[in-house]
Amino acid sequence: MKTRKIGFGAFAGLVLAAGLSGCGGTGEAAESEPPEAASARVISVEVEPVQLAAFTEFVRIVGNVAANRDVTISAEESGVVRQLYVDKGAHVRAGQPIARIDxxxxxxxxxxxxxxxxxxxxxxxxxxxxxxxxxxxxxxxxxxxxxxxxxxxxxxxxxxxxxxxTVVRSPISGVLDARMVEVGSMVSPGAPVARVVDTETVKVSGGLPERYAADVTRGSEMRVGFDALGSTEFMGKVQFVGATLNEQSRTIPIEVTVPNSGGVIRPGMVANLQVARRATEGAILVPQQAVLRRENGYVVYVAVDRDGGTVAEVRDVIPGVSESGRVVIEQGLQPGDRVVTVGQQQVSAGDRLRIVNG
CATH class of the missing domain: 1.10.287 (Helix Hairpins)
Known part of the structure; x- marks a missing residue:
């Protein structure tokens, strides 16, 4: 009976010793294994090198087109209209007969x-x-x-x-745009007979924001475009600048005359007016989408070479005026910097970059 107890105790001691020995061996193996290196994130982007370029800032406003002269011709005598000389849409000369009253x-x-x-x-x-x-x-x-x-x-x-x-004549040269009477109509002095519009030159009216009051004067040239006419642009000249300000819109009324010999500009169209305000030589321009808004201002991401690779570096910038999808950077970039223009929304500072546009 005593011999059995000694054998069981010795067996238990051997098992315990073996377990401790196994645990100790496992811990040493874990400590001796080298740590796995963390994988770096690589973002595919496109970049554009910063270059100095000439930049012109434009003042842009929207205006409405009207005929240079738009005349409603009225009867000066009473009577029955006996004859009509001109059809609607026809060109008439100044002094040409339009209708005859009995x-x-x-x-x-x-x-x-x-x-x-x-x-x-x-x-x-x-x-x-x-x-x-x-x-x-x-x-x-x-x-x-x-x-x-x-x-x-x-x-x-x-x-x-x-x-x-009794012979109703056109006072101006233009197009007979409307006719209000027919043969047999009874008219009295002052009754409208026809409407003639002169569209050889058109007039564009708009409101100039007051902050640009010093930039536009009578005689200033303006570029005029129309959404309805695609990329075609015309040159016009400011003929009138209002002396007072519209208190509701805070704008100054202006009128721009535009030659329209081809007749493609029609009264009632919406026009886009722009005039050069300031020209800058040697401006730093970047695509507008490259500038990102943050809580404390604006930033761009720049690709820089570091540690044998290309990484993203964030730059705080001060943007200026923009024009045609590009913005002037007043501070924060230098010529030669490679600005991230595609993929910048997915980039963080320190990310490795793969430049896909060379």
Missing amino acids: DQVLRAQMERATAQFRLAEETWERQRRLWEDEKIGSEINYLNAKYNAQTAKASANELRARMER
């Missing part, structure tokens, strides 16, 4: 006034010879005859002028 009544009145004038003139001539040459008659008869002749002449001239006004 003139029968006026014609009869003019013929009577003309006859009365001839009689009064003949009477005056005879009375003048009698009084001035032979001193026959009285001075009052002489003066009455003179007055009657002058009055009759004025009446005849008035009716002749009214007769001429």
